[in-house]
Amino acid sequence: xxxxxxxxxxxxxxxxxxxxxxxxxxxxxxxxxxxxxxxxxxxxxxxxxxxxxxxxxxxxxxxxxxxxxxxxxxxxxxxxxxxxxxxxxxxxxxxxxxxxxxxxxxxxxxxxxxxxxxxxxxxxxxxxxxxxxxxxxx
Numbered sequence: 001x002x003x004x005x006x007x008x009x010x011x012x013x014x015x016x017x018x019x020x021x022x023x024x025x026x027x028x029x030x031x032x033x034x035x036x037x038x039x040x041x042x043x044x045x046x047x048x049x050x051x052x053x054x055x056x057x058x059x060x061x062x063x064x065x066x067x068x069x070x071x072x073x074x075x076x077x078x079x080x081x082x083x084x085x086x087x088x089x090x091x092x093x094x095x096x097x098x099x100x101x102x103x104x105x106x107x108x109x110x111x112x113x114x115x116x117x118x119x120x121x122x123x124x125x126x127x128x129x130x131x132x133x134x135x136x137x138x
Contacts, residue, residue, distance in 0.1 A: 027066030
């Protein structure tokens with residue numbers, strides 16, 4: 001049982017790629033995002049349609065066009081991306097008719113949402129962690 005689909009994982013990876021290149025101040029072409037994330041371009045096209053409708057990313061047409069983050073990256077929560085692409089984040093949607101299990105699953109849902117209720121910049125911590133591990137092992 002997987003909690004997140006490839007669609008939301010790929011979407012998160014793609015938006016993080018846009019975020020990590022924000023210093024360039026120019027939109028990124030879809031083929032470059034695809035290459036950097038190793039996500040098929042045709043799949044990214046479908047994902048970006050949904051992310052654009054949700055105003056998480058914007059697009060610019062033309063030779064110097066491409067995609068960029070719509071909001072300030074600190075305003076975008078990881079949860080925002082996952083909800084747009086997969087819907088509500090929860091362990092169980094229906095009630096069980098058992099108050100003990102209903103309470104348990106409500107707590108699980110609350111904790112699960114708290115895990116993803118972090119800004120996109122939170123992933124930088126993991127990027128730094130991996131960089132430190134690579135530097136240490138060399």
